[in-house]
Amino acid sequence: MSRIRLVPMLLILLVSLAVFFAGWQVYKRYNLVDPVKTDLQSVSGVQNVDVLVGNPTVIRVKLGPVQDLQTTYDSIAEAVTGSVNAGSTIVIVDNKNKALQQEYENLFPSIMQGVSHGDYKQMITDVEKEATIDGFKSKITMDHHNIYLQLEQGTHYLYDVWNYNPTTTTLQQAQQAQGGATS
Structure with a gap:
């Protein structure tokens, strides 16, 4: 009969979890967040983009002065739809007083x-x-x-x-x- 050693099993479990967590972070960063930021920063009027991955994903877009909010928003929504799941939320950040x-x-x-x-x-x-x-x-x-x-x-x-x-x-x-x- 073999015995299962507790310390090596816990160590293997912790290393596996760390590898999975690191893999998820790399996936999130390079296959989700960075492409969305790149796509959105190419839209005229966009100054800054923050992507908060979750359920739903929240995309905060800081806009500068724009001529036509409708056109700008449509471009943002199109870029988000192509990159992130349909349940994502776009939050427009402005410069109000x-x-x-x-x-x-x-x-x-x-x-x-x-x-x-x-x-x-x-x-x-x-x-x-x-x-x-x-x-x-x-x-x-x-x-x-x-x-x-x-x-x-x-x-x-x-x-x-x-x-x-x-x-x-x-x-x-x-x-x-x-x-x-x-x-």
């Missing part, structure tokens, strides 16, 4: 009212007019999935991207008009 944050909070109800009523053209007009009156440069654009807001004041800028579903909003409005319930 207190005044921009306050203006954003003031404009937010107008944006949500426009989305809830489905009156997107009026929402864009109202938001841009109100921001201009308050002394801010603004731009709001949309596509089939997102609303993009850019606010600027001097060297500071605030960017925000909201995901929305126009089909659901229209369906909810139709059901409410007919007295139906929504889920």
Whole structure:
């Protein structure tokens, strides 16, 4: 009968775990993080990229001043989709100050009212007019999935991207008009 020695088995277990952990770190660094950073740093307006691997993977993108947030965000999303799993989250980091944050909070109800009523053209007009009156440069654009807001004041800028579903909003409005319930 042979005996299993405890010390050599624990040593083998620890060395194996260390090798597996080191292999995972190398894989993560060279096959996931570095390619995403390289792809994203080639996008115009991107200043810095941090990739936090997890479930979901969080990609923090520091943007400088950009002409069109929608185009920049689409380029970022395309680069991320090609490199990372579909459940990843993109976080846009901007250069806002207190005044921009306050203006954003003031404009937010107008944006949500426009989305809830489905009156997107009026929402864009109202938001841009109100921001201009308050002394801010603004731009709001949309596509089939997102609303993009850019606010600027001097060297500071605030960017925000909201995901929305126009089909659901229209369906909810139709059901409410007919007295139906929504889920």
